[in-house]
Amino acid sequence: MEIRSLLLILSVCGPTWATTLDMDYGGVPLWINRFLGEPSVLTLRDRMEPGWFRAVNRQSCPLECDCPIQWPTALYCEYRGLHQLPEGLPSRTQYLFLQGNALTGFNSRAFAYASNLRWLFLDRNQVLSERFDHMLSNHTRLVYLFMNHNNLTEVPAGLPSGLKQLRLAYNHIEKIPPGAFQNLQNLTLLLLQGNHLKAIGEADFKGLPFLNLLDLSHNLLDTFPKHLPPSVQQLYLTSNALTGMSEDSLQGFNGLHYLRLSHNQLKNEGLAYGAFNVTSLVELDLSYNQLTEIPVVPTTLQYFYLEVNHIREFNVSSFCRKMGPTSYSRIKILRLDGNKMTHHQLPPDWPFCLRVLYNIYI
Template sequence: MSANLSTKGCGLSGLVTAGSEGGKHKTNLRLFDTCSPNRTSPPPGVMAFPSCLMLMLLCGFESLEATVVDESDYGGVPLWINRLLGEPSVLSLQGRMDRDWFRASNPQACPEQCDCPIQWPTSVYCDHRGLEHVPGNLPETTQYLFLQGNNISSLSSSALANASSLRWLILDNNQLQSEELEMTFLQNQTHLHNFFANHNHLSSVPDSLPAGLKQLRLAYNRISSIGPGAFQNLKNLTLLLLQGNRLQIIAEGDLKGLIRLDLLDLSGNLFSGVPRHLPPSVQQLYLSNNSFSDLAEDSFVDFDNLKYLRLSRCGLKSRGVPWQVFNSSSLVELDLSYNKLTSIPVVPSTLQYLYLEANQIQEFNLTSFCRETGPLSYSRLKFLRLDGNTLTYNQLPQDWVYCLRVIQRIYI
């Protein structure tokens, strides 16, 4: 079924389509800005910032020096590769090369269990080899060390002594245990920028992390606490992944020192409320899959530049969401999907992407987006998902076009 929407005077034309998907009635309202026919919005369910970057890089920009790879998990956040810096492929080389030919062609020494590709002379690939220890005799030129998918449970400083210029150390999907990590195993790695240890058995954040670290990915471990001062020297850290752990609180001082942190993922932990004492520099805060049904009015007031906020699957209820809790002019994207909301919460007029699918919303309240309308008073919202609620397109108020003037897509 389809019906035309009249949006005269707004520079918009629209089409409403309704159908059945998976046994559920679904109505899509797609709006096209006639002034900008080539504008696109993110696909349903994909957060706007990462998806825009991915589309830009994958659609016709083959010559760009930086690319992003998402074939491997790496904690759920794509890993950027800067070719100008000589950064290598992050995909396993197993089955992609003839090892005998390669070893005959490469003049540098390489551990027997690993591959040292000649096209990336500072990289050593020892991934998915069933290793229980870090191989010995690593080349002194090693800057990128891939050890994911092994059975390594312990690390000592001597294991990496010969590779003192590491920039990346990737240990995802091993058997690392906190009590088996030598306290100073990374202390001398002064060039290390990326340390990945997702999907291990760590119960605490490793000690004595190098000050130059920019990315620390410790997702899907068993971390239940963060020691005081664990991040005190990490002033250059911009990304910290701690999702899928067992954290219940963030104590004052736990995250002290993270003055440049941009992305913090605390999803899938055991928080009963939005944790306090988070770095105010954070622009991307992910708290999905925690168990709190309400929010404090000042939950996000300390974030001066918060742009992307994820709170899906937290059990949020409308009565526990204060009127002003999302009142931040810096907020670009808000994900409140898969909760128990019965009404649309008040959002800032500057918000551009709002995800409210799979809630219990029954009415479309225009004042949630616009407290008043006028030449300069309107919502900047571009993308709105309301599918999976009990709303229908007939419930849209007649004057919605004066508030949502720049909307591109609404899913109902």
């Protein structure tokens, strides 16, 4: 299920405000591995009496936090109005929840005693770039760093080498300093949506050999970024200012499965004929653009979203260059609703091309 659908279901079911924020985490869910003893990511604030925690748990715990006995390595210090890090973080701390406070930065020894940190949640604070640089460089066990909805203007320098997920969505990031990701050999997920990036330089994403998911949506990009890690399988560029793509825009992305380009300004005259000629593509989202024709896509594509464009004609050749026993499109879902055509305009030979289609929306 798509994340946007999941969030819609959650909103219909009526979760509380705090729970909605907890489930956000930059738009990508956090999966919990109970076999590793990973704690709940839902806030414990106002769900249990803090005095009860202290009565049954004799381990040291900062007064501003809750330390549940069932997760002895977790500290819940979220939504406490904190302006500074609680003093006396115990050395056992592996999971530190600090989201929803008023933190702007930390002193050089802030995390000195929490050398075993694995998860650090700083979402929805006011952290500044200059007050976070090199703060965690020695914390090599840190794997998840959450800093969505802060006041960062640059990607923090000196990030720990063990990071697997880095979530920096909805900050004010305008540039990526040279070498910012150079040592992050283990990073698989990078969220940068909702920032102020205007262009991607050749060296901006160097040093990310295993990056799987990259989200650059809701930035200010007007040309398709070419200098991206070729390992990316999920690339999101929704809500930028892209007008076209060249034939080599996706060159080298041999494992790209999901490409989302909705809510841009894409026009057919700006799209090269083979712009989407990547046989690994499973899903392509071009909805809410300015296309007047269906662009050519590989026959291996399965999910194609073209709703709310200006398309007037259904071109079978966009899906099948030829038709035969093994020459047909693998499209399962095709959305063309919100365009300038009707079912009556479908050519008679379209079922021979889209022979495994589940649903078509016009």
